[in-house]
Amino acid sequence: MKLAILGMGAVGRGILEVLDGKELGLTVTGLADSKSGLMDRDGIHIEEVLAAKRERGFCGDKYISATDIVEQADYDVLVEVTPTDARTGEPATGFIKAAIGRGKHVVTSNKGPVALHHAVLQSMARKHGVAFRYEATVGGAIPIMHTLEHGLAGNRVLAVFGILNGTCNFILTRMAAENLTYDQALLEAREMGYAEADPTYDVKGIDAAIKLVILSNTIWKRNVKLDDVGITGIDMLTTDALRLAEEQHCTIRLIAEAVPERGILRVAPRVLPKNHPLVVDGSLNAITLETDMAGEITLIGKGAGSRETASAIIGDVLFIREMHVRGH
Ligand SMILES: NC(=O)c1ccc[n+]([C@@H]2O[C@H](COP(=O)([O-])OP(=O)(O)OC[C@H]3O[C@@H](n4cnc5c(N)ncnc54)[C@H](OP(=O)(O)O)[C@@H]3O)[C@@H](O)[C@H]2O)c1
Numbered sequence: 001m002k003l004a005i006l007g008m009g010a011v012g013r014g015i016l017e018v019l020d021g022k023e024l025g026l027t028v029t030g031l032a033d034s035k036s037g038l039m040d041r042d043g044i045h046i047e048e049v050l051a052a053k054r055e056r057g058f059c060g061d062k063y064i065s066a067t068d069i070v071e072q073a074d075y076d077v078l079v080e081v082t083p084t085d086a087r088t089g090e091p092a093t094g095f096i097k098a099a100i101g102r103g104k105h106v107v108t109s110n111k112g113p114v115a116l117h118h119a120v121l122q123s124m125a126r127k128h129g130v131a132f133r134y135e136a137t138v139g140g141a142i143p144i145m146h147t148l149e150h151g152l153a154g155n156r157v158l159a160v161f162g163i164l165n166g167t168c169n170f171i172l173t174r175m176a177a178e179n180l181t182y183d184q185a186l187l188e189a190r191e192m193g194y195a196e197a198d199p200t201y202d203v204k205g206i207d208a209a210i211k212l213v214i215l216s217n218t219i220w221k222r223n224v225k226l227d228d229v230g231i232t233g234i235d236m237l238t239t240d241a242l243r244l245a246e247e248q249h250c251t252i253r254l255i256a257e258a259v260p261e262r263g264i265l266r267v268a269p270r271v272l273p274k275n276h277p278l279v280v281d282g283s284l285n286a287i288t289l290e291t292d293m294a295g296e297i298t299l300i301g302k303g304a305g306s307r308e309t310a311s312a313i314i315g316d317v318l319f320i321r322e323m324h325v326r327g328h
Contacts, residue, residue: 001026001027001073001076001077001317001321002026002027002028002029002041002074002077002078003024003026003027003029003030003033003076003077003078003079003317004028004029004030004069004073004075004078004079004099004104004312005028005030005032005079005081006020006031006032006066006070006079006080006081006082006092006266007032007033007080007081007082007083008031008032008033008053008059008079008178008254008306009033009081009083009308010134010309010318011081011109011136011154011306011309011313012031012033012081012304013050013053013080013306014305014306014307014310014318015044015081015307015310015313015314016028016049016050017050017125017306017310018307018310018311019046019054019314020046020050020316022048024314024318025321026302026314026317027042027043027044028043028044029041029042029043029073029074029075029077030044030069030073030074031044031049031060031068032064032065032068032069033053033058033059033060034082035057035058036059036061036062037061037064037065037066037068037069037131037266038059038064038227039064039068039069039073039074041073042156046268051054052055052222052297059205065140065321066082066091066095067094067095067098068245070095070098070099070102071102073099075103075104075239076104076105076320077104077106077107077317077320078095078096078099078104078105078107078175078188079107079108079313079317080092080095080099080108080109080110080113080254080271081108081109081110081195082095082110083110084112084181085112086108086111086116086201086210086221086226087112088112088116088204089112089113089116089117090112092108092110092113093112093113093116093117093121093125096108096113096121096122096132097180098134099122099274100124100125100128101124102122103129103141104130104319105125105130105131105132105133105324106121106125106129106130106132106133106318107131107133107135107136107317107320108134108136108137108311108313109136109137109138109232109301109309109313111136111207111210111211111214111240113135114138114214114240115137115210115213115214117212117228118217118218118223119217119223128200128290129325130264131204131319131320131323131324132208133145133316133320134214134310134316135312135313135315135316135318136309136316137211137214137316138164138211138214138215138287139162139285139287139299139303140166140301140303140304140305140308140309140312141301141302141303141305141308141309141311142285142287142299142300142301142302142304142312143312144215144287144299144301145218146315146319147297147299148223148288148304150169150217150309152291152294152297153243153291153295154293154295155199155291155293156290156291156292156293156294157219157220157290157291158259158261158290158291159252159257159258159259159264159289159290160212160215160216160219160256160257160258160287160288160289161246161255161256161257161278161287161290161320162208162211162212162215162255162256162257162278162285162286162287162288163253163255163278163280163284163285163286163287163303164207164211164256164285164287165205165207165208165254165285165303166194166245166282166283166285166303166304167189167194167200167202167203167207167210167283167285168202168203168205168208168233168234168254168284169198169253169280169281169282169284169285169303170185170189170192170194170195170282171185171186171195172185172251172252172253172269173187173235173281174188174239174244175239176242176243176245176246176248176251176252179239179243181238181239182234182235182238182239184262186199186203188293189237193316200213202214203233203234204231204233204235205231205232205233205234205254205267205268206226206231206233206278208254208256208267208286209226209229209231209256209267210226211228211256212224212229212256212258212265212267213226213228213248214227215256215258215287216258216260216265220260222260224265228265229265229266229267229269230265230266230267230268230286231266231268231288232266232267232268232269233254233267234254234269235296237252237269240242241269246272247271248271249273249274250271250272250273250274251271251272251274251279252269252270252271253269253270253272253274253278253279254266254267254268254269254270255267255268255269255270255272255278267310276298278298281301283302283303283304284300284301284302284303285297285300285301285302285303286298286299286300291328295313295320310319311328
């Protein structure tokens with residue numbers, strides 16, 4: 001199966017490194033970063049291209065763009081791993097639409113297009129007989145979409161609760177464990193590479209809310225938007241609040257929660273008993289699904305990281321190969 005990959009950041013490089021190390025029967029025939037691109041229908045030499053990116057800062061020919069790759073390369077699946085723009089979803093949405101229009105499957109880790117245009121992109125994909133998959137957009141390595149689609153097929157999902165942002169979880173864990181202030185814990189998160197230089201999206205709960213939108217629209221085929229989510233972040237949380245929780249053998253976590261029957265769609269800090277299944281430590285993510293047959297299921301795993309996100313992407317690609325290319 002032939003892949004065209006857009007983006008050579010943490011995720012794109014993670015995918016290339018995994019493909020280089022494992023015999024998965026996947027060939028990369030197109031690749032682009034923000035400044036260059038390359039195509040080779042026989043397969044790009046992965047080690048060479050990783051070295052070129054490391055040494056020169058770009059992967060290929062400066063006269064070849066991501067759009068050229070999408071429109072001209074010879075591939076079966078577009079792997080779209082460029083930065084998320086949660087306001088416009090671009091340029092990723094344009095790349096995805098162009099690939100689907102060419103009858104190509106699409107796998108993405110980019111939350112923008114999925115949160116903003118889920119229904120449109122799914123219906124376009126159906127019309128063209130291709131798959132549009134986005135496991136990596138929620139919960140990093142946690143196979144939440146596969147679980148919903150296959151493991152829990154036939155169940156009615158009644159509610160979803162999740163820790164969907166590892167940066168916030170790391171900060172809250174450190175505040176509680178070491179009695180740190182929010183600012184001290186944020187500084188530590190930055191030093192350890194868990195928080196971006198501008199952590200606004202994470203600490204204000206927006207990143208978790210975007211993932212909640214994706215989950216809700218996937219589970220209940222709704223068309224909720226970011227504006228529909230009630231959002232409170234963790235940036236105003238005091239050490240006193242955590243100490244009070246501690247006195248009751250509880251702790252505080254940023255919980256994303258959707259319960260359609262009760263009209264609940266929100267992200268907010270919540271006090272939870274320390275032995276609650278969602279109380280995970282550090283940068284982990286956790287998702288609880290409440291279902292009518294299976295009851296409660298909680299999945300826990302790494303919510304981000306180069307190789308972890310590559311795991312979700314490659315899972316989607318191999319699933320497409322099973323379902324579509326082999327003609328099931
Ligand atoms: N990192 C994670 O753990 C993680 C987890 C889940 C989901 N995600 C999502 O996955 C996506 C990629 O994340 P990342 O951490 O790999 O981001 P990143 O490190 O910022 O890398 C983004 C890559 O996209 C390239 N790019 C930017 N604009 C482009 C364009 N117009 N055309 C082609 N390439 C373009 C950049 O090119 P240059 O190299 O030239 O700058 C860079 O190689 C994001 O949407 C992110 O939200 C990330």
